[in-house]
Amino acid sequence: MVKVTSSKEELAELIHQREQLEQERQEIINNETNDDNINKVREIDRKIENINYELHGSRSSNYSLRTHKNKLENQEQEFIHKLNKLDEKQDEILSKEEKIRQLEETARGLIKRTTSASLGKQFSERKDQLEQNLEYWKYASIGSILVLLLFAGFIYYDISTSTTTTIDTNIAKVFLILSVSVAVWFTVSNYRRQKILMEEYEFRARMALSLDGYREILRDEQISEDSEIVAEFVRDTMDKIYLNPQENALNLDEGGDDSLIDRQRPSRSILPWLR
Structure with missing residues (x-):
């Protein structure tokens, strides 16, 4: 103007x-x-x-x-x-998020009202604590990876621009990269272990919440001729619930197979008799 x-x-x-x-x-x-x-x-x-x-x-x-x-x-x-x-669009997204939050709160309320056992609640609380730790290790892993990339770029730049190199400087660079790599391995492995533990506790919480419903259904159906199936289901379920989650986390961390599908087998075997 x-x-x-x-x-x-x-x-x-x-x-x-x-x-x-x-x-x-x-x-x-x-x-x-x-x-x-x-x-x-x-x-x-x-x-x-x-x-x-x-x-x-x-x-x-x-x-x-x-x-x-x-x-x-x-x-x-x-x-x-x-x-x-x-x-x-932002108002629309906020409105949808509020509806989803309300639905989640309603779902949580229904779950709380349909279970009388405190075991599922304890597992859920432990899972929530692990989620906080998981966030910490996730950002720590990202930060350590970025630091590793930064050091690698710095060393690459130093090598490409340096006219003379000595054995001592090369060894120092290697030890520098190894130390940062150890930090990356440590944070990533802890992140993976925390995630496995969180999934373990989440699985146990769901199984604990389902025990009451299964018990009522089995009682109503009165499956007397298939008592072995019922006993196997209850026994396997209780064994898996009270199994130390750390053991399965360590097993997976050492290269073992995920046993979530195997732990669901008793539920799948009992379902045909409940129809």
Whole structure:
């Protein structure tokens, strides 16, 4: 706005100067014509021509500024329109998140009301604690990996730019990389172990919450002829619930197979008899 206003003031000043020169030129022409007056007229014509040239340049510049101003105003309107759309989408997402949160709270309330055992609650609380630890180890793993990449890039840059290298410096670089690699291994392995433990406790919490329902269904169905299946189901389920989660986590950490599917086998074997 300042540039446009300044250009308008300059245009007005140039037009005023041109009018004054034209008036002065006309007065000289109306007087007696001689060589001196002719030179004055020529000088005034030259000044008028220069003013006309400046006027043309100023008008072009003013037009360019107006065009640029209009373009900026259009971009501003477009940006405001997009911003309003983003605000609407954000409100919609927040509304959906609130509905999901309410549904989750309702689901948690239903689960709490349908179980009378405190074992599932204890497992769930332990799982929540492990989730907090899992977040810590996740960010620690990411940070250690970034540090390792930073050191690797630094050493690569140092090797590529260094003109002379010694055995001592190379050994120091290797030990530096190894120390950071150990930190990466430590944080990543702890993150994996915490995740396995969290899944173990989550599985036990679900099994504990399902015991009451299974017991009521089995009692209603009165499966007397398949008591062995029922006994196997109850025995395996209780064994898996009270198994130390650390043992399975260590087993998986050493390369063992995940036993979640195997632990679900008693549930799958009993389901046909409950239909």
